Amino acid sequence: MYSLRILDTRQFNSVIEMPDVITSVEEAYKLYSSGQAGLFPIILHEFETGKNDTDIKSGHLTGAGIYGLKLLGYNRDNPQRGLPALAGLITLMDIETQQPLGIVDASAVTYMRTGAAGAVGAKTLARKNSKNVVLVGAGVQGRAQLEGLSYALPNLEEIHIVDVMQEAADKMVSEKQPAYPRIKLFGHGFSELQAVMKHADVIVTCTTAREFFIQKDWVRPGTHINAIGVDMPGKQESEPSLVASSKVFADSIAQVVIKGECQWASGDKTLLQENITEIGDVLNGTKEGRTDDDEITLFDSTGMALQDLITAKLALDKAKAQNIDTIVRMAD
């Protein structure tokens, strides 16, 4: 017989904390780049073009004994119905016993694992004394990135939040400032982007943009860029010549050249695949990360199912230990 453990958002959030997710995501990157984890082909299907679709991302972490999938659905009209536009589930299996381990709400996991990805990028590649961050995109991911960076950069003093809608940036500042008394948050409209970038040690892009807004000439030497928002073909946030001239790191080289910020510079051959380093190789100590305080580093994080699976496993284990999950007996 087997029993299935199910975690809803509230249960997930009650057992999971960002520092543990950062460690788990690091582990996923290390396993992937050392060949102990892999991705299965992604399935995308549009029920109505641009309006109603699904994607299924899956993979295995043989090194952690698990495999599984993230099933996500999107309907643009859902907010009018009082429903979230994006919703889905993560289903986790045990490789050895081939028994289902559990099901976890996908939105909560995506939030934490993407915030953790940004934290790993900044922790591994930014200058250690980084104090000033420019974060573009005051949406769901803007909040997740803020949380991740607050753990990754011990000397962080200021975060300048920029959005095409200044009111979104200002709202995020008033909502989040009380939770981060150590860091001063500022909200800006887009006209102030160039000015705030003059002082940036770290830039995070997490918008839905399809045209770049981070210009090469605006980025000062020594800056680290976390490219988070570009996770499918056609999206763009940084000028391709900036990407081509930076020291580029990826979660997965195979993914970033197709659907990451690298898709543009790679497409016009100004960035060659052999000049991209996987962050897992840096974490494993087999390749170099930043070697100079003046170089511009860029972490292209497109997101991998492996981050979801390892985070779901962490949450299921913690919930089991604390007896706070829902258990469904599936078969006798």
Ligand SMILES: NC(=O)c1ccc[n+]([C@@H]2O[C@H](COP(=O)([O-])OP(=O)(O)OC[C@H]3O[C@@H](n4cnc5c(N)ncnc54)[C@H](O)[C@@H]3O)[C@@H](O)[C@H]2O)c1
């Ligand atoms: N890399 C990953 O693993 C990963 C994971 C989750 C989401 N994402 C991507 O991150 C992006 C943001 O996701 P989200 O959930 O925060 O979306 P969201 O809709 O909650 O927020 C997006 C924010 O960006 C702002 N924005 C849109 N276009 C802009 C532009 N041109 N310039 C400046 N600001 C702009 C919007 O006003 C909004 O505040 C999406 O593209 C999403 O697909 C990536």
